[in-house]
Amino acid sequence: MNKDLIERKTDHINISLEKQVESKKSTLFECIHLIHNALPELNLDSIDTSTSFLNHKFSAPILIDAMVGGSPESAKINENLALAAEELGIGMVVGSQRAGLSSPSLAETYSIVRKRAPNIFLASNIGAAQLLKGFGKEEAKKCIDMIGAKAFVIHLNPLQEAIQVGGEPQYKGIINKIRELISQLSVPVIVKEVGFGISKEVAIKLELAGVSAINVSGAGGTSWSAVEHYRALALDNKEKAELGQLFWDWGIPTAVSLIETRRATKIPIIASGGIRTGLDIAKSLVLGANLTGMALPLLRYAVVSKDSLLSFLQKTIYELKTTMFAVGCNNIQDMGRVRFTITGELAEWLK
Ligand SMILES: Cc1cc2nc3c(=O)[nH]c(=O)nc-3n(C[C@H](O)[C@H](O)[C@H](O)COP(=O)(O)O)c2cc1C
Secondary structure (H helix, E strand, O other), rough: OOHHHHHHHHHHHHHHHHOOOHHHHHEOOOHEEOOOOOOOOOOOOOEOOOOEOOOOEEEOOOOOOOOOOOOOOOHHHHHHHHHHHHHHHEEOOOOOOOOHHHHHHHHHHHHHHHHHOOOOOOEEEEEEHHHHOOOOHHHHHHHHHHHHEEEEEEEEOOOHHHHHHOOOOOOOOHHHHHHHHHHHOOOEEEEEEOOOOOOEEEHHHHHHHOOOOOOOOOOEEEHHHHHHHHHHHOOHHHHHHHHHHOOOOOEEEEEHHHHHHHHOOOEEEOOOOOOHHHHHHHHHHHHHOOOOEHHHHHHHOOOOOOOHHHHHHHHHHHHHHHHHHHHHOOOOOHHHHEEEOHHHHHHHHHO
């Protein structure tokens, strides 16, 4: 069983790197138009991208979102992600830690992150389905201790579980389990999707359950239907491969999910799912996100080297700064006051 889990994690990394696994549906950020300011009255090099999230300081509003750990190749990937996060002063979430609980050598593929990044905001991660299968307070504390986590992230991935060969699509009773775990942990709990988005109804339930922040992880980036489609094909499971194909573009576009969640709740929000440039980050902040998360693009650089990942992130931060200059905003907090307009399909969604 452990062997299956490790193989599945390796498959997910390889498929994400080798195949086209992104949604053909857009995040709809192209329907957001920030209003240009021809008189910004500030200098680009004085723009401050630092922010604070759950009482932790970030040099830029960026989180390396949950990806790997628990398979042989993931230690090096996590090490590069950690080194870049520490050097830049941004945050990171490790991949699901289920595998790390089963053996000390697998735990090291996660704990390497804290070793290489002693100062960053680092968060633990587990799939919600595990909460119904005996994963409770003790296991969560082990995950937190494994990496010196400042927060605990639970991912909701019902559709992925339904499509995955060997998946566990059991979600009855999940919200009560989330509420229970929150009351037992001393660190803040964040709930995220994995690329299909959070609706306003779900956001309200999560806020009422006591979660400290929501990561919307909407559609427009990595599609887990696509990843599981390719894995099912490789395993000769025609039914699941077809199911993955059918749901390839499922989900709430990230911009819609972010706007709905912002309108429905007051808690901090992380925008992720198809965030690819500093302009996407700026638009997320204007729509009310407190932080943004990126996964697949960072994986592609992290397998090459820490330096290539670092230059990509520096380029992204410079794009964010350029956008802030063009809208005349010299700090992250004021981004929520930038004027914008919504057109096209996004306007249709929000009707
Ligand atoms: C290779 C890979 C592994 C992932 N593993 C996890 C995971 O273990 N836990 C989780 O919460 N999300 C996981 N995700 C989902 C991401 O955190 C993120 O929500 C999603 O990929 C959308 O962001 P993106 O479009 O920037 O990739 C994974 C993503 C990738 C690409």
